[in-house]
Amino acid sequence: MSVPGRVVSISGLTKSFKTGVTALQEIDLDIRPGEFVSLIGPSGCGKSTLLRIVGDLVQPTSGTVLVNGKTAHRARLDHDYGIVFQDSVLYDWRTVSRNVSLPLEMLGWSRARRKERVREMLELVELTGFESNRPWQLSGGMQQRVSIARALSFDPALLLMDEPFGALDEMTRERLNMELLRIWEKAASTIVFVTHSIPEAVFLSTRVVVMSARPGRIADVVAVDLPQPRGAETREQPRFFELVTAVREALAAGGRGQPAPTLPAGTEERY
Amino acid sequence: MEPVPPGVVRAIGGRFVDWLPALAVFALGLALWQGLTTAFNVQTFLLPKPTDIATAFWNDRGTLWDYGLYTLKEAAGGFAMGCSAGILVALLLARFRGLGLALLPFAIAANAIPIIAFAPITNNWFGLLNPVSKMVIAAVLCFFPTMINTLRGLTSVHPSSIELMRSYGGGELAVFRRVRIPNALPFMFTGLKVSAVLSMIGAIVGEYFGGPTNALGVSILNDSQLFDFPRAWAGIMLASAFGIAFYAAVSVAERLTTSWHPSARTFRSE
DSSP states (O other), rough: OOTOOEEEEEEEEEEEESSSOOOEEEEEEEOOOOOOOEEOOOOTSSSSHHHHHTTTSOOSEEEEEEEEEHHHHHHHTTOEEEEOSSSSSOTSSSSSHHHHHHHHTTTOOOOHHHHHHHHHHHHHHOOOTTTTTTOOOOOHHHHHHHHHHHHHOOSSSEEEEEEETTTOOOHHHHHHHHHHHHHHHHHHHHEEEESSOHHHHHHHHHHHEEEEETBBBBEEEEOOOSSSSOGGGGGGGGGHHHHHHHHHHHHHHHHSSSOOOOOOHHHHHHH | OOOHHHHHHHHHTTTTHHHHHHHHHHHHHHEEEEEHHHHHOOTTTTTTOOHHHHHHHHHHHHHHHHHHHHHHHHHHHHHHHHHHHHHHHHHHHHHHHHHHHHHHHHHHHHHSSOGGGGGHHHHHHHHHHHHHHHHHHHHHHHHHHEEEEHHHHOOOOOHHHHHHHHTTOHHHHHHIIIIIHHHHHHHHHOOOOOOOOHHHHHHHHHHHOOOOOTSHHHHHHHHHHHHHHHHHHHHHHHHHHHHHHEEEEEEHHHHOOHHHHTGOOOOOOO
């Protein structure tokens, strides 16, 4: 069953909803350890649904998803996933540090071990000193950093991020992009990242998976060969612009020939 | 180190300045009452002067206070029974949605029944002098607001909160323990505060239909029948004071347990 050297192995995956909408059709995708893969596509192309299927939060209609050679369901029960949503989903009744330690509590870590790990994680996302604050006392960008610290706290095999910076302003977003790359290098994790932003996808990823809408399909996969580590100057390299153009053209090509039927906005995107 | 939760400070001390407007209105109201009843020579059986009421209370303070405590105990017993039943049923309805669909319409319909009209019946069931007969009235009054508010808190949870728990491999129990129940606390306390006041009303009304002579409701009824209106008014005032105190006690408990809530935002805001 297991495909060696694959964190995620998706084959023949199709998802249809009861309404008759085919959200995803015949998706095949392999993700290797340490990759940073972005899913990009127009609204309603099913990229969030695909992410949720990988995370075993939504069930596919047909096809298989293997995570580290296991079913997605097994992988979820084995705590293989760290998830970051667009909304930071922090619990107001927990302090910042207790939000970060939530998955550790569920894994049954000892108090001392949790405390040590929370300290490390808050250092990693540069929020040392905010341990006893409440989530609502932080800015949106800080909340999202707490959410990232929580997702990484238990060293999950796979980090799933659903437009994590979509609700933030451009400046915060660029800063968090840099920070995420630094964290990715340091934690040596594998990331699947859903986004609407072409520059963000190119800047962050090792591969950009371009999806087309209705039905959601993989239109193209753009390998991003920008050198690591990346920084502010990466965004100014000619190669960066070439890749942004390549992704944009792939998106345009994917969108052509299949005029989108009118559907209520956003309804098919998540469920 | 955790700082002192802001709720503790707010709950116990509060800011005196915040209370000034209310105190001013209270004083003005009393002064108007006193002034108008004196100026227009209003008869005592219509509306006694505040000073007469205060005197009546002072002359009989020990007895009235004991009556009040007796009634407060009935109210507190009913509160405990009604609210714990309300919370329990809310948990069951939130856990088993089918049960909720089947039972909730009846709960809402039952709430429309004038429960107070049952006071003579519970007196009959449990005995006129048995405090349980008053507790049951109070309990029935407390049940619905606690149940419906707690249920709302348990079910109004953001879907991604639940997805997050599931992504950690958490089941229904983990979702309840770590998301639904903490989320429901502020809602539950809204119900408990309403219930605190209702329980006092329930106990008094129960006593109106008969009860031991050392109960405040019975005392108010007797005093008005004996035309001792200042003392009846003193009893009413004491009953509301106990009701307010009960409400305040629940508020303190709320502040202590939900100091995390954004409504408690007082400190270190950036």
